[in-house]
Amino acid sequence: MKSRTHLAPILVGSAILLASTALQAGQLIYQPINPSFGGDPLLGNHLLNKAQAQDTKKDPDAPDFGRFSETDFFIQDLRAGLINQAIEDALDPDGTGRDSVIDSSTLRVELTSDGQGGFNMTILDKTSGETTTVNFGQQF
Numbered sequence: 001m002k003s004r005t006h007l008a009p010i011l012v013g014s015a016i017l018l019a020s021t022a023l024q025a026g027q028l029i030y031q032p033i034n035p036s037f038g039g040d041p042l043l044g045n046h047l048l049n050k051a052q053a054q055d056t057k058k059d060p061d062a063p064d065f066g067r068f069s070e071t072d073f074f075i076q077d078l079r080a081g082l083i084n085q086a087i088e089d090a091l092d093p094d095g096t097g098r099d100s101v102i103d104s105s106t107l108r109v110e111l112t113s114d115g116q117g118g119f120n121m122t123i124l125d126k127t128s129g130e131t132t133t134v135n136f137g138q139q140f
Helices: 002-022 041-054 070-090
Strands: 100-103 107-113 119-125 131-135
Touching: 070 100, 070 107
Parallel strands: none
Antiparallel strands: 100 107, 107 119, 119 131
């Protein structure tokens, strides 16, 4: 029995010694994730996308661009076509252009050739009576 009592402290001591070798502590190193605080700059876009995905609030004053109908797009294309045609009329290849007028409910735009390859644009705001003249110089 005596040999067993001497054996128990040796076994417990050796078990503690073996367990302590596995518990070696390493140095703690702080590494930030957010690029604003010194983290990897390549994570910035990823963090921004995660933040925007979690954002459930909607700005009530933000413009909503998704409400254009096909009619609105058609009218916008028609206006752009009229303006382009008026500019082409003012810039004939021979240097002398024809005068063009685009009239709407609030604006009157007059395009007149200056006879030297350029044209002048006069914009009249019908609501305020303000006139703006822009000289486009010579043709490129």
